[in-house]
Amino acid sequence: PARVTVPELRRMKTRGERIAVITAYDATFARMLDEGGADVLLVGDSLGMVVQGLDTTLPVTVDEMIYHCRAVARGTKRALIVGDMPFMSYQVSIEEALRNAGRFLAEGGAHAVKLEGGEPMAATIARVVSVGIPVMAHVGLTPQSVHAMGGFKVQGRGEDDAERVLRDARAVADAGAFAVVLEGIPTELAQRITAAIDVPTIGIGAGVHCDGQVLVSYDLLGLTPDLKPKFVKRYAELFADGRAATERYVEEVRSGAFPAPEHSFGAAPAKKSDAPE
Ligand code: KIV
Ligand code: NA
16 A cells, blocks of 8 residues: 555545544554554654653653654554654754654654644744654644643633634644644634644544544553543453453463463474464
8 A cells, every 4th residue: 555645644634534643652553553544653752651651751762762663664554654752852952853853754764753832833843844854743732741731631721722722723834734733622622723724633632623633542442441531432442351361371371271282392393384483
């Protein structure tokens, strides 16, 4: 299958075709999500929480992100790969943003980067885009600003705050972002923004009117049992399934039921069926 491209995503908005985005952090999951038809795989800094076990995304480094990007890129054939720029890898200066964004493409095998922030990040986005690196923007609830927001809180409630988020989305679209993630904002605001800008909006906790949706793969697959935010829908229960499978394995090891003869090698000269595969 032909690789999804940045211009193709813009055309999808024009044609009214919704865009399916999922996060991925390793090659095996990436292959599964790619074969399942995801248009975009986002190597999110959410890996700090679901892979590394942190409480926030703030400690994640560029080196760690690039390591995961490389694994995801190797696992895919069709999806566009977007690498999420971690906290403080693009805020200090435009020069640092350019250098780090470039590493995601050159070392990480990503096709684009994502960074958080609205109007204040517009100049940075414009420069990164100007050197040929596509940028996905991210406004509304921006998890790298968790302490400034006073927690993971819905943004854009009330007319003044709605205007601020709308201004942010306009500014990043005008700066050349090829898509804008809208996270944790009211449905009506996301609808207004989606109508106001001509690049695709990708919603998470932003209602049904966005041009696409994104979910954390671990959430949609049911791998985060302690966490069930309102915006998540679970399409599988892999944590429960995996724990049950583990219990059966442990029981069979203890009882001697595993391995059975069909999992074991004989002493006679090797046959084809003895191949470790
Ligand atoms: O890091 C992440 O997974 C994200 C998405 C949820 C948008 O930024
Ligand atoms: Na992120």
